[in-house]
Amino acid sequence: MTDLDDDGGTASPARAAIGAQVQARLERNPMVSRIDAPDLAIYGRQDFLNPQECADLRAIIDAGAQPSTLFSGSANADYRTSHSCNLDPFDPLIKAVSDRICALTGLPADHGETLQGQRYTSGQEYRLHCDYFPVTADYWPAMRVTGGQRSWTTMVYLSPVEAGGETHFPHCEFMVPPVEGMILIWNNMTADGTPNRFSLHAARPVEQGTKYVVTKWFRERPWTPRA
Numbered sequence: 001m002t003d004l005d006d007d008g009g010t011a012s013p014a015r016a017a018i019g020a021q022v023q024a025r026l027e028r029n030p031m032v033s034r035i036d037a038p039d040l041a042i043y044g045r046q047d048f049l050n051p052q053e054c055a056d057l058r059a060i061i062d063a064g065a066q067p068s069t070l071f072s073g074s075a076n077a078d079y080r081t082s083h084s085c086n087l088d089p090f091d092p093l094i095k096a097v098s099d100r101i102c103a104l105t106g107l108p109a110d111h112g113e114t115l116q117g118q119r120y121t122s123g124q125e126y127r128l129h130c131d132y133f134p135v136t137a138d139y140w141p142a143m144r145v146t147g148g149q150r151s152w153t154t155m156v157y158l159s160p161v162e163a164g165g166e167t168h169f170p171h172c173e174f175m176v177p178p179v180e181g182m183i184l185i186w187n188n189m190t191a192d193g194t195p196n197r198f199s200l201h202a203a204r205p206v207e208q209g210t211k212y213v214v215t216k217w218f219r220e221r222p223w224t225p226r227a
């Protein structure tokens with residue numbers, strides 16, 4: 001079977017290997033903690049970015065933010081009410097952050113999508129979703145040939161939030177409150193490389209304050225956005 005025979009919705013030795021390699025690397029790192037969730041590989045590391053880096057990234061996001069979009073189009077306009085922007089990979093700070101994420105996870109830079117910045121003001125949210133692609137979606141064939149499934153998600157909180165704005169994993173029964181500078185890393189696949197329904201998550205509405213994050217999603221193969 002070649003990579004492209006895999007439809008993205010089943011077990012996959014290639015995706016299983018990506019999961020195991022990253023997991024082993026994170027577990028060797030004394031700065032990284034695993035969140036206690038039996039059905040999801042999810043890790044956190046405090047102080048991944050320093051306060052100055054967080055402030056600089058917030059300013060870049062403020063300068064570029066546009067209403068967020070969804071892969072599924074604009075039909076669910078209420079679904080993701082934040083503002084977001086793709087961050088310039090040639091900007092020295094953006095490149096440094098991306099490189100640091102790759103060094104932490106061991107994931108190859110060319111599997112990483114463009115770092116995306118996101119800002120949520122009071123009342124804004126990103127409702128329940130999975131970061132992996134549903135193979136029944138009309139956009140899946142295009143995703144399949146441009147890097148395939150999303151394996152790991154990495155996300156850094158760039159601000160504290162006075163109330164609300166937690167990242168909620170309802171099937172795992174926990175939520176993560178934003179802590180400035182902290183990175184959250186999870187595998188969207190199970191140990192055998194099948195999309196993991198326990199990775200379902202939401203950004204809960206911000207109640208007070210402004211939440212900023214940067215997110216980088218990694219594909220199972222090199223990401224070739226224009227292929």
Ligand SMILES: O=C(O)CCC(=O)C(=O)O
Pocket residue numbers: 118126131165166167168201202203204213215
């Ligand atoms: O902002 C968050 O807490 C989650 C964001 C998210 O799920 C995403 O960007 O895919």
Ligand SMILES: [Fe+2]
Pocket residue numbers: 129130131201
């Ligand atoms: Fe997400």
